[in-house]
Structure formats: structure tokens, C-alpha cells
Amino acid sequence: MTVTEPTTSGATAPAMKSFPKPSQLPVPEGAEGWEKLYPYNLVFQNLSGAEDEKFWFCDSQHWPTVFKPFETIGGEFAVKCLGQYNTRHLLIPPANGIEFKIHLGYLYMSPVPVPEDQIPARVPEFERRAGHYFQNWNELLDGWRVKVRGTIDEMEALRFEPLPDMVPFDDIVAGVAKDGSEVLMENYDRLIQLCYQNWQYHFEFLNLGYLAYLDFFGFCKEAFPGIPDQAIAKMVQGVDMELFRPDDELKKLATLAVESGLQEAFADTDDVAGTLARIGERDGGAAWLAAYEAAQDPWFNFTVGNGFYGHDKYWLEHQEIPLGYIKDYVRRLDEGQQIMRPVEELTAEKDRIVAEYRDLLDGEALATFDAKRGLAATAYPYVENHNFYIEHWTMGVFWRKVRELGRVFAAAGFWADESDMLYLNRGEVRDAIFDLVTGWAVGSEATGPHYWPAEIERRRKIFEALATQRPQPALNTPPAEITEPFTMMLYGITTEQVQRWLAGDEGGDEGVITGMAASPGVVEGIARVIHSADQLGEVQQDEILVATITAPSWGPIFGRIKATVTDIGGMMSHAAIVCREYGLPAVTGTGSASTTIRTGQRIRVDGGTGRVEILD
Structure with missing residues (x-):
């Protein structure tokens, strides 16, 4: 793909290869007007021309499919909060946050570098702040779990229920002087705030986990010229991670099922009630069901997706998924296969590689190697563990509550299905709540049932059209060298x-x-x-x-x-x-x-x- 550009003499000369500009990408047929689905600040507006010049890459790692309007909340919260820790909390010397836009339904990012002349001034403050975390890592991380769990518990306690035909007489007697509609509005606002709160907590340790590994990575590259990247990665592998606990719980349940002779009960795991009933009827079934029940809190707050979409299926609500995985593990155990993660082999390989490279160092260099590797190994598990607490557990509760509110609207005729609310952005949902409670309060029809069904169908067609086209991996001309x-x-x-x-x-x-x-x-x-x-x-x-x-x-x-x-x-x-x-x-x-x-x-x-x- 060679492109050319005019020279000053009127001739042409080869130009740097580049990806298409946002304005050059075709809009899928039927998706015209897609920009109006998303907040004004999330689409390319070419306000300064810079959006057609900056290098953007598509983050299909976290957002592989097209956003429905309400789902942008995950991208907005995640990338904003990542930026605040780089830019405002830690003052990471070379890296600010990441700009982000939605184009044709997909999320694109552009890292924001720190100007070279500003980097030295950030170093002392970064060292002071990061040092506090690294010196108190375990204690601070224990406090982090308490904060995150507190947010989840408060989110679980929120309720979205249809409004009653009349205010209870007890409220009249007690002088409450409110009709309960304020709870619907307050709980919606609080749901958004709590989700945002845990996304702020999400990044408190994450960037530091990457930094600890990158610091060790950089030291190894300098101390051992030619060392493979994978050798460095192996020196922190084989650790116990909470993210693996849901899968480990299923393996334990499968092992217990085989030991108890319950294999035949898993013949049709799509029938959840029937499977659990068959297990309960067999010898050893009651003990297995007790273990199954115990594993669900919290480990079934787990999705087969990544937690960023309202359609992600969570084990807790779709138990045919974990039961199907258990069935497969049971089959493999019966065939004599090893189903456990090879932790001992990974640990042995890690110890071997660490010893080989330690033997190449002595004195201060060896002490530095041990310190940096130890810090990376301590911080490394959080790089994955946070996923369970935020993307899975927090977002699982969040989407469950969103569907609960969606059912209130569906019962009031605003739309047909609880999931249709995802075609509204979060500001429109707040307007719809006031529309709902106003019609209820004055005893008239709300406007929503006459407006939203057709509008949702219009938006659904645009969404489906956008989903027919895979995203470009990147946009515009890449820099000569990527260093972030x-x-x-x-x-x-x-x-x-x-x-x-x-x-x-x-x-x-x-x-x-x-x-x-x-x-x-x-x-x-x-x-x-x-x-x-x-x-x-x-x-x-x-x-x-x-x-x-x-x-x-x-x-x-x-x-x-x-x-x-x-x-x-x-x-x-x-x-x-x-x-x-x-x-x-x-x-x-x-x-x-x-x-x-x-x-x-x-x-x-x-x-x-x-x-x-x-x-x-």
C-alpha cells in the first residue's frame, strides 16, 4: 500500500504508509447517522483537524464489538480513570492518559505523551507516590479489597421496582410527604456513581503493576543483552491468581462429581433445574450441591465475555454455562486427563530461569535484580486479579441492576424487552425516568410508550448495520517509532x-x-x-x-x-x-x-x- 504526495516541484514522491483517515472509512449501508447514537464528545468532529492527524488504534482487545449507546459507559469510565492515575495521581514521567473516540461503533485510542522537557520535573513526585504504594503494597491492597467489596454491596442493595397505585397509608400517617419516585431517580444516579467509583479503584494499583514489570523488564534488557521477552515474563509466572479461582472451583466440583459417581447426572446441562435435581437424587448428591452452592459466592459473578457489554452472560444467571464446563471436566477426568493448571511445572521453570540469570550477576547488580524481580512478582498478580473484582463482579451486578430498571420501563410500555434500554444513552435514561414518574404522578399517559419503541427499532437497525463491518486496526499515519x-x-x-x-x-x-x-x-x-x-x-x-x-x-x-x-x-x-x-x-x-x-x-x-x- 504505497501512497504519494505532491512535492514542491510538482512531482510526486513516496510518502509514509498510513492507515485510512476516519473520514475516509465507508459507512455501512443502513448505518447513516450513526454518530447521533453516541455522546457528542465521543465521535470525531474534526473540530481542529487534529483527529485526522493523530495516530489512533482500535482497542478490540477490550471492546471487540459495536457499542450500544448505553454501553459506552464502560469505555468512558475505564479509559478516563486509567488517564487520571497516569496524569494526576502518579505523574508517570513519560505517559499521560489515552484519548479515546468511537468511530463506526468501535473504540479507538491515541496515547498522550508527556513533552520531553516536562518529564524530569515529574520524576521526583512519581517516585514519592509510587514508592508509597510499593513500600506498603500488601496493606494497601487489603484496603482496596474492602473498598471494592463495599461498593459492590451497596450496588447490590439498590432496588428498581414499579411504582405503586397509591402511596401507602403509613406514609400519610408518618408525614413522609414523598411518593417514592425519588427513590427510582436517586437509585439510578447512585448506580452510575457506584460503577464509576469502582472504576476509579480499578486503576489504583493496575498501572503500578505494569510499571513494576516494565521496570524489571528494562533492567533485564540492559543487564542481559539479547534476553528473550518470554524469559523475562517466565520469571514472574506460576503465581496464585484470584482470576483463576472461578475455573479452579469448577475443577474441584468436577473432581468431587467423579469421586461421588455423579457423572450420568450431567447428561443435559442445558437443563439446569433437571441437572441439579438429578444430582440431588443420587448418593453423595446433597454434599455436591452444598459445595456447588458455596462456590457461587463470589466466584460465579463471572462472565464468558469481558464485562463491558450488557449482553455478557454471567454464570450466576446462566448456570448452564458453569455446569457445561463441569460436564466437560468430568469427561476429561473419566478419560484420565490432567485438568489442573500446571502450577508446579511453571514454578519450576520460573525458578530455573531466575537461577540461570542470577548466576550471571553479583554484588550490587544481583541485589538490584532480586529487588526488581521481587517487586514485579508481588505486583504482577494484580494485573489479572482486578479483572475479577471490577470487570466481572462489579459489572455483573451493574448490568443486573440495569436490566432490573429496564423491566420497570418494559412493564410501563416504554419498550418491549428489558435489554432495549441499552439503546438509550445514560442521559436519556434519566429523562425517561422523569417522563415515567410524571405520567404516573399526574394520572396521564407518559410520552415514552409513544416515542421509544419506534426510536429503539431505528437505532437497532443502525447498530446491526455497524456490526456487519469489522473495524480498521488503526487510523491515520503512525509515528516513526512507538515508545509508550x-x-x-x-x-x-x-x-x-x-x-x-x-x-x-x-x-x-x-x-x-x-x-x-x-x-x-x-x-x-x-x-x-x-x-x-x-x-x-x-x-x-x-x-x-x-x-x-x-x-x-x-x-x-x-x-x-x-x-x-x-x-x-x-x-x-x-x-x-x-x-x-x-x-x-x-x-x-x-x-x-x-x-x-x-x-x-x-x-x-x-x-x-x-x-x-x-x-x-
Whole structure:
């Protein structure tokens, strides 16, 4: 893809390759006017022309599908709060936050660097603030769990109920002098505030977890020239992570089911009530059901998605999902397979690599290595653990409450289904609440039932049209060199990878896709291309998973597959970390694997070199 631009003499000269500008991307048929679905500040307005100049990349790692209007809340809260910790809390020397926009329904990001002349002044304040956290890590993290759980409990206590036909007589006697509608409005506002509160807590430790690893990473690169990135990653692997607890609980339940001879009761796990009833009728069933009930709080507050969408299915509400995973684990145990994560092997490998590199150092350098590795290992688990508390648990409660409010509106005729509320933005929901309570209070019809059904259908058609088109991986001209550490480590957006995206097939080997070497190992197998969590049931034993991105909650699937290939993600992406912890080869950040590879093709994945070969 070579483009040209005029020179001063009127001739043409090759220009730097670039991605399309936002204004150059075609709007899918039927999606005209899509910009009005989202807040004015989230779409490209070309107010200064800068939006057509900055380099933007699509964060399909966290937001792989098109947003419904209400769902932008997750992107807004997450990226804003990430920025505040870089820019205002910690004053990270080289990195401010990340600008973000929605284009054609997908989220695009542009890292905001700190001007070089301002970096030195931030260093002392950053060291003071980060030092406080690193010196008091465990104590502060204990307090963090208390804060987050308190927010979740308060959110759980919120209620959204239809308004009564009349104010209770007891309220008349007590002089309450309110009709209860204020509770509906206050609880909605409070729900949004509590969600925002936990997103602020989310980033209190996360950036520090990455920084501790990046500091160790940088030291290793300097102390051991030529050290592979994967060797550094392995020196902090094999740790106990709370994010793995939901999957571990299912494995324990499967083991108990086999020990109790309950295998036949799992014949049809789509029938949840029938499955649980069959288990209860068998010897040992009561004990198994008690263990199953105990595992649900809190570990079933877990979604097969990533928590950012209202359609994500949570185990607590869709128990056919965990029961189906247990059924598969039972099958594998009966076949004599090992289902536990290979923690001992990972730990032994970690200890071996650490010892090898320690032997190359002595004196002050060795002490520095030990200190930096120890800090990275301490902070590393939070990089994944926060997912359970925020993306899964907090957002699971949040979406449950959103649906509860949606049912109130559906009962009042504002729309047909509780999930239709997702086609309103959060400001419109607040207006709709006042419309609802006004009609109820004055004894007349609200306007909503006459307005929203048709408007929701109009928006639904735009949403469906947007969803027919995959996003561009990036927009505009990339910088000559990408240096922002989070962009590289988390997203896999490196100078080399961006150039590969631009080059496409030019100069590459036919049938070869390259990405980031994220988890070592070489395997061959049949590809299974997955574009959403709803397709996970299609994954067969010993296939190779190919996806835009994997979610941390796909752990139960990792026991079936031989390797993973993703379109986006770096060394510290969820896909890379989870694959290393499960001992699976992985290539991330390919840009195009899920649209190039087809289900059923035989492929070879080399997680040590970042190379994927299509063999068919």
C-alpha cells in the first residue's frame, strides 16, 4: 500500500504508509447517522483537524464489538480513570492518559505523551507516590479489597421496582410527604456513581503493576543483552491468581462429581433445574450441591465475555454455562486427563530461569535484580486479579441492576424487552425516568410508550448495520517509532507490528501470519475461529483457538485447546498471561488472524517466534 504526495516541484514522491483517515472509512449501508447514537464528545468532529492527524488504534482487545449507546459507559469510565492515575495521581514521567473516540461503533485510542522537557520535573513526585504504594503494597491492597467489596454491596442493595397505585397509608400517617419516585431517580444516579467509583479503584494499583514489570523488564534488557521477552515474563509466572479461582472451583466440583459417581447426572446441562435435581437424587448428591452452592459466592459473578457489554452472560444467571464446563471436566477426568493448571511445572521453570540469570550477576547488580524481580512478582498478580473484582463482579451486578430498571420501563410500555434500554444513552435514561414518574404522578399517559419503541427499532437497525463491518486496526499515519510502554506491553502495538499491519502480505511468506511471541511452544492443529463468547461451545478438543482476543474468563476452554492466536494483544495482555499460566503456546497482536484463517484449516503456531503458518 504505497501512497504519494505532491512535492514542491510538482512531482510526486513516496510518502509514509498510513492507515485510512476516519473520514475516509465507508459507512455501512443502513448505518447513516450513526454518530447521533453516541455522546457528542465521543465521535470525531474534526473540530481542529487534529483527529485526522493523530495516530489512533482500535482497542478490540477490550471492546471487540459495536457499542450500544448505553454501553459506552464502560469505555468512558475505564479509559478516563486509567488517564487520571497516569496524569494526576502518579505523574508517570513519560505517559499521560489515552484519548479515546468511537468511530463506526468501535473504540479507538491515541496515547498522550508527556513533552520531553516536562518529564524530569515529574520524576521526583512519581517516585514519592509510587514508592508509597510499593513500600506498603500488601496493606494497601487489603484496603482496596474492602473498598471494592463495599461498593459492590451497596450496588447490590439498590432496588428498581414499579411504582405503586397509591402511596401507602403509613406514609400519610408518618408525614413522609414523598411518593417514592425519588427513590427510582436517586437509585439510578447512585448506580452510575457506584460503577464509576469502582472504576476509579480499578486503576489504583493496575498501572503500578505494569510499571513494576516494565521496570524489571528494562533492567533485564540492559543487564542481559539479547534476553528473550518470554524469559523475562517466565520469571514472574506460576503465581496464585484470584482470576483463576472461578475455573479452579469448577475443577474441584468436577473432581468431587467423579469421586461421588455423579457423572450420568450431567447428561443435559442445558437443563439446569433437571441437572441439579438429578444430582440431588443420587448418593453423595446433597454434599455436591452444598459445595456447588458455596462456590457461587463470589466466584460465579463471572462472565464468558469481558464485562463491558450488557449482553455478557454471567454464570450466576446462566448456570448452564458453569455446569457445561463441569460436564466437560468430568469427561476429561473419566478419560484420565490432567485438568489442573500446571502450577508446579511453571514454578519450576520460573525458578530455573531466575537461577540461570542470577548466576550471571553479583554484588550490587544481583541485589538490584532480586529487588526488581521481587517487586514485579508481588505486583504482577494484580494485573489479572482486578479483572475479577471490577470487570466481572462489579459489572455483573451493574448490568443486573440495569436490566432490573429496564423491566420497570418494559412493564410501563416504554419498550418491549428489558435489554432495549441499552439503546438509550445514560442521559436519556434519566429523562425517561422523569417522563415515567410524571405520567404516573399526574394520572396521564407518559410520552415514552409513544416515542421509544419506534426510536429503539431505528437505532437497532443502525447498530446491526455497524456490526456487519469489522473495524480498521488503526487510523491515520503512525509515528516513526512507538515508545509508550503500556501501548506496547498491553496492546502489542509496536513499531514493527504496525508496519506489518500496513504491509499486509507484501514481502511476507505466503500463508504466514506474524505477531508477538507471547507464550512459548510449537504445535500443529485444526483452527477454530471464534468471534464472540457465544461460539465457545463450538470449540473441540485439541483445536487451536483463533480469535480477535480472548477474555480472561475463557479459562475452562484452555483445557481443550492446543494453542491460541489473537488479532491484538502484547506480552502483558490477558491472552498472553493466561496462556503462559496454562502452559499453552500463543501468538498475539497478529492484526488479521481471525479474518485470514478459516475454521477447519490446519495451522502451525510457534509461540516462541510469533509465527503462524497456514498449512492447508
